[in-house]
Amino acid sequence: MLEYLVGGALINLFTKLLGGYANLEFVRLEELLMDLTGGVTECISLQTIHSAPPMKHVEFYEKLELALKEGTFVIFCTE
Secondary structure (H helix, E strand, O other): OHHHHHHHHHHHHHHHHHOOHHHHHHOOHHHHHHHHHOOOOOOOOHHHHHOOOHHHHHHHHHHHHHHHHOOOOOOOOOO
8 A cells, every 4th residue: 555655646746846747758767766766777678688599588587686686676667
């Protein structure tokens, strides 16, 4: 339940900062997260991973597992 409240509060915050809901469609999720956290964002296309050789699949999932163990904030979304 808390995640829904926090998500809604963040949307309201950025809506006010950007001047309205209509302006949200022009902002990318990674830009909002960078502004919110001060962290670095990186977008990785799973389509690229899917079409890569099998060894690249293993490398990707090993890096993802390590990042999660280190407490990295990971979001999966669609375009």
